[in-house]
Amino acid sequence: MRSEPSPSRIPRPTPAEAPGEVPAVEVRGLVKRYGTKTAVDGLDLTVRPGTVTAVLGPNGAGKTTTVESCEGYRRPDAGTVRVLGLDPVADAAALRPRIGVMLQSGGVYPGARAEEMLRHTARLHAHPLAVDPLIERLGLGGCGRTAYRRLSGGQQQRLALAMAVVGRPELVFLDEPTAGLDPQARRATWELVRELRADGVTVVLTTHFMDEAEQLSDDVAIIDGGRVAAQGSPEELCRGGAENTLRFTGRPGLDLAALLKALPADTAAAELTPGTYRVTGRIDPQLLATVTSWCAQHGVMPDRISVERHTLEDVFLELTGKELRV
Ligand code: ATP
Numbered sequence: 001m002r003s004e005p006s007p008s009r010i011p012r013p014t015p016a017e018a019p020g021e022v023p024a025v026e027v028r029g030l031v032k033r034y035g036t037k038t039a040v041d042g043l044d045l046t047v048r049p050g051t052v053t054a055v056l057g058p059n060g061a062g063k064t065t066t067v068e069s070c071e072g073y074r075r076p077d078a079g080t081v082r083v084l085g086l087d088p089v090a091d092a093a094a095l096r097p098r099i100g101v102m103l104q105s106g107g108v109y110p111g112a113r114a115e116e117m118l119r120h121t122a123r124l125h126a127h128p129l130a131v132d133p134l135i136e137r138l139g140l141g142g143c144g145r146t147a148y149r150r151l152s153g154g155q156q157q158r159l160a161l162a163m164a165v166v167g168r169p170e171l172v173f174l175d176e177p178t179a180g181l182d183p184q185a186r187r188a189t190w191e192l193v194r195e196l197r198a199d200g201v202t203v204v205l206t207t208h209f210m211d212e213a214e215q216l217s218d219d220v221a222i223i224d225g226g227r228v229a230a231q232g233s234p235e236e237l238c239r240g241g242a243e244n245t246l247r248f249t250g251r252p253g254l255d256l257a258a259l260l261k262a263l264p265a266d267t268a269a270a271e272l273t274p275g276t277y278r279v280t281g282r283i284d285p286q287l288l289a290t291v292t293s294w295c296a297q298h299g300v301m302p303d304r305i306s307v308e309r310h311t312l313e314d315v316f317l318e319l320t321g322k323e324l325r326v
Contacts, residue, residue, distance in 0.1 A: 039226055040226040042078075114140060122167065177207070238315060249277070250277065
């Protein structure tokens with residue numbers, strides 16, 4: 001039986017840049033090592049201004065290290081990083097007031113009260129957002145006087161998000177902004193990201209949720225093994241060379257090698273569970289007709305038959321060979 005489509009068939013479009021436009025983030029050949037471990041291995045990433053870019057990747061792929069290099073918290077071992085045209089380490093003083101950073105954890109004095117901290121952060125900026133509505137919409141009203149260390153994980157997360165955006169930054173980095181949030185808080189976070197984008201703010205977020213990347217982002221960068229394996233809009237990535245999936249169910253143990261003989265050379269087929277079949281390749285009306293007529297010739301009555309577009313999850317699996325784990 002022929003093998004499944006290889007990752008190399010997925011295109012790697014470069015996000016279109018308007019002529020003369022300075023990228024919000026431009027990473028070229030970034031290398032970062034921790035001792036003998038190479039966490040980021042020659043990574044290129046471009047983020048266009050005013051867009052939402054989702055950085056996806058399996059655990060340990062190098063997402064956080066890349067984002068921390070953009071935030072100025074890590075000094076590259078090789079390569080260049082430019083954020084709003086500046087070097088995040090050398091130009092940190094000029095850059096910090098222009099960006100917002102939401103870390104996965106830490107960076108907050110554990111005894112400080114939630115609301116005080118947010119108001120303090122707002123005062124550090126020239127044109128902050130109004131604090132009260134922000135507290136309200138992120139559902140932090142009931143815990144404003146609570147010390148940071150006594151907040152629940154979800155409350156700490158929402159406070160970190162509020163602190164990242166309260167200064168009206170031009171660019172925000174959000175590291176797994178909705179991990180561990182309940183559905184309501186997740187929706188509020190998505191709404192806030194959409195509003196930031198509508199206000200012209202550039203957003204870079206790391207996430208483990210495919211639906212989050214699909215719903216929110218203009219561009220998705222899939223990182224694997226310290227490099228970008230593919231970057232493009234969710235639609236571009238899912239088009240994946242016109243690949244589709246045909247699924248049907250029927251009698252278990254069909255002779256797929258015989259079926260494949262009737263199909264174009266770049267088609268693959270597999271019996272996923274007994275009696276559940278998947279055919280991948282360029283699924284067109286002719287191929288569908290060939291499969292159904294082959295079934296008819298062999299006395300197979302498919303109970304169910306469907307043609308599905310590739311999802312971002314399929315693309316991710318093909319590229320990395322790994323499922324996303326939260
Ligand atoms: P996750 O999805 O699990 O958060 P990630 O894609 O963000 O992963 P990184 O946190 O950037 O990945 O880590 C990349 C690799 O570098 C991993 O193998 C990790 O164990 C290693 N690493 C990260 N930080 C350090 C450190 N401070 N010291 C040593 N190794 C590190």
